[in-house]
Amino acid sequence: SRETAPILKVTNLVKRFGGFHALDGLSFHVASGEILGLVGPNGSGKTTAINVISGLYAPDGGEVVLDGTSIGGVASHKLVHRGINRTFQIPKPFLSLTVRQNIEVALAYGRAAVAPPTMAALLDEYRLTDVADRPAADLNNAQQKMLDLVRALATRPRLLLLDELAAGLNPAELDWIAERIKALAQSGIAIIVVEHLMGFIEHITDRVIVMNAGKEIFEGKLAVAVQVPQVIEVFLGG
Ligand code: ADP
Numbered sequence: 001s002r003e004t005a006p007i008l009k010v011t012n013l014v015k016r017f018g019g020f021h022a023l024d025g026l027s028f029h030v031a032s033g034e035i036l037g038l039v040g041p042n043g044s045g046k047t048t049a050i051n052v053i054s055g056l057y058a059p060d061g062g063e064v065v066l067d068g069t070s071i072g073g074v075a076s077h078k079l080v081h082r083g084i085n086r087t088f089q090i091p092k093p094f095l096s097l098t099v100r101q102n103i104e105v106a107l108a109y110g111r112a113a114v115a116p117p118t119m120a121a122l123l124d125e126y127r128l129t130d131v132a133d134r135p136a137a138d139l140n141n142a143q144q145k146m147l148d149l150v151r152a153l154a155t156r157p158r159l160l161l162l163d164e165l166a167a168g169l170n171p172a173e174l175d176w177i178a179e180r181i182k183a184l185a186q187s188g189i190a191i192i193v194v195e196h197l198m199g200f201i202e203h204i205t206d207r208v209i210v211m212n213a214g215k216e217i218f219e220g221k222l223a224v225a226v227q228v229p230q231v232i233e234v235f236l237g238g
Pocket of ligand 1: 017022041044045046049
């Protein structure tokens with residue numbers, strides 16, 4: 001499936017905050033079934049890229065094309081119906097609703113054309129069965145992250161954007177979530193991962209885009225990236 005045409009193509013993307021260019025001509029693509037890593041020093045524009053692609057911010061320039069259709073500036077709730085969903089660095093569940101209710105909302109909200117996964121399967125697969133009837137506010141960090149992921153999956157995404165999903169997880173949880181993410185890609189979902197843990201990135205991604213100052217400075221395997229002087233420089237100089 002890695003030979004298929006890209007599901008998402010980003011071309012010359014620009015996002016400004018005041019006079020500052022957080023994205024300054026970013027271009028890349030991702031295919032169905034692929035896990036693409038976005039890496040780079042703090043402030044290089046990784047989260048902004050996720051925010052623009054997921055419709056949280058409209059781009060100031062360039063194109064975002066999903067399956068041949070331009071989606072730049074389309075609001076995030078509409079993009080969910082077209083098959084783009086994401087997780088957040090800081091998950092934002094409905095805190096007073098139970099885990100199960102949070103997932104019910106997402107299931108009801110998802111792509112109508114695709115059969116929803118079952119509640120039981122989601123709870124079981126992401127280790128939330130024991131806390132299913134507790135308010136989301138009661139969850140620990142790892143459980144909050146899993147609920148955020150499950151809420152995204154409940155909407156049946158074709159493109160899933162994971163913003164620091166692994167941050168704060170322990171080694172056993174990291175291994176387990178790495179396998180889950182790989183299984184999601186195997187099922188045909190295109191996945192973009194922003195993560196600071198390089199070992200984790202190397203383990204799960206097919207390819208990375210290294211960003212600096214809002215644009216790509218390298219595209220390829222992480223193992224190759226870490227030998228490129230310009231890449232080493234931006235990480236050390238960060
Ligand atoms: P990264 O995820 O690579 O650490 P970000 O995309 O979060 O980088 O940020 C890129 C730059 O854009 C940073 O300098 C950040 O301060 C700035 N930035 C991000 N979001 C906003 C915003 N909503 N308003 C103003 N500046 C922002």
